[in-house]
Amino acid sequence: MSPRPLIIDCDPGVDDAIALLLALASPDEFDLLGITTVAGNVPLALTTANARRICHLAQRSDVPVYAGCPRPLLRSLTTAEEIHGASGLQGANLPEPSLPPPAQHAVPWLIERLTTASAPVTLATLGPLTNLAVALIQCPAIAQGIDQVVIMGGALGPGNVTPAAEFNIYVDPHAAKVVVDAGLPLTMIGLDVTHQVVTTPARLADLENLGTPVGQAAAGLLRHYGQIDIDRHGLVAPPLHDPCVIAYLLRPDLFTGRPMQLTVETEGSICLGRTVASAPSQAAPANATILETADAAGFYALLTERLGKL
Numbered sequence: 540m541s542p543r544p545l546i547i548d549c550d551p552g553v554d555d556a557i558a559l560l561l562a563l564a565s566p567d568e569f570d571l572l573g574i575t576t577v578a579g580n581v582p583l584a585l586t587t588a589n590a591r592r593i594c595h596l597a598q599r600s601d602v603p604v605y606a607g608c609p610r611p612l613l614r615s616l617t618t619a620e621e622i623h624g625a626s627g628l629q630g631a632n633l634p635e636p637s638l639p640p641p642a643q644h645a646v647p648w649l650i651e652r653l654t655t656a657s658a659p660v661t662l663a664t665l666g667p668l669t670n671l672a673v674a675l676i677q678c679p680a681i682a683q684g685i686d687q688v689v690i691m692g693g694a695l696g697p698g699n700v701t702p703a704a705e706f707n708i709y710v711d712p713h714a715a716k717v718v719v720d721a722g723l724p725l726t727m728i729g730l731d732v733t734h735q736v737v738t739t740p741a742r743l744a745d746l747e748n749l750g751t752p753v754g755q756a757a758a759g760l761l762r763h764y765g766q767i768d769i770d771r772h773g774l775v776a777p778p779l780h781d782p783c784v785i786a787y788l789l790r791p792d793l794f795t796g797r798p799m800q801l802t803v804e805t806e807g808s809i810c811l812g813r814t815v816a817s818a819p820s821q822a823a824p825a826n827a828t829i830l831e832t833a834d835a836a837g838f839y840a841l842l843t844e845r846l847g848k849l
């Protein structure tokens with residue numbers, strides 16, 4: 540099969556960084572057209588610099604990184620330095636590439652790329668959905684250039700920012716609603732799935748034992764990441780969220796899910812950013828595939844094997 544055209548929208552962020560490395564290590568499966576960055580875990584200037592640092596680490600500075608929206612559609616920005624560190628890549632000390640990023644904003648680039656695509660493009664979104672929402676509002680015709688959208692976000696169980704909401708959706712619930720309501724082929728990978736994918740000491744050691752700069756960087760990033768989630772959610776080890784999106788695109792057999800009717804709460808305070816999924820009906824047909832299970836052992840075997848190629 541020819542490589543799948545792919546755009547990754549992200550807010551690096553430690554787990555975004557691991558997801559980018561997994562995608563960059565899979566050139567046979569992905570034609571990575573570009574990376575777009577959004578404000579989320581840390582402000583936009585840092586998410587953009589961090590995405591470029593990861594491309595440089597993977598010796599893939601050929602992949603363009605386009606800076607997108609510096610804040611959500613309506614809400615003020617909520618960041619997560621307590622999880623990812625002030626730099627956004629706590630645990631790794633990566634040089635920033637010398638060349639400046641492209642001047643073009645991510646949103647017009649997304650519109651240009653998706654309206655002129657020779658083959659439908661897969662979108663992997665790993666952060667708040669502001670960029671994609673603005674592109675859809677400005678140019679709904681981009682939908683014709685999209686094969687599918689795989690979103691890391693949401694939760695049918697407890698959230699991780701509030702009891703109701705997961706971070707990516709909570710930061711920009713209005714953008715999430717624009718995307719969910721756009722009628723795109725959508726797959727949601729929420730906390731219900733990513734909390735099954737935890738970085739145990741043995742799995743961390745496998746990455747460290749790669750003995751490569753990428754293996755060392757990945758182990759350094761993951762060594763301190765997500766500790767807060769262990770206590771907050773009663774997990775045995777820190778969950779790894781964003782790389783599940785890339786792993787799903789590489790090996791969908793590692794996951795299971797079902798079509799459901801998905802919507803996003805954009806009102807109130809207690810449930811703001813809640814993703815609500817129900818069994819589809821004639822009145823409310825399925826608009827998303829909601830993933831439910833992950834084969835964690837298979838995921839980490841894939842991750843370690845691929846990062847070992849960089």
Ligand code: RIB
Nearest residue numbers: 552555665666706707780
């Ligand atoms: O809730 C986890 C998600 O929020 C991940 O994408 C993480 O990087 C943060 O963006």
Ligand code: CA
Nearest residue numbers: 552555665666
């Ligand atoms: Ca992210």
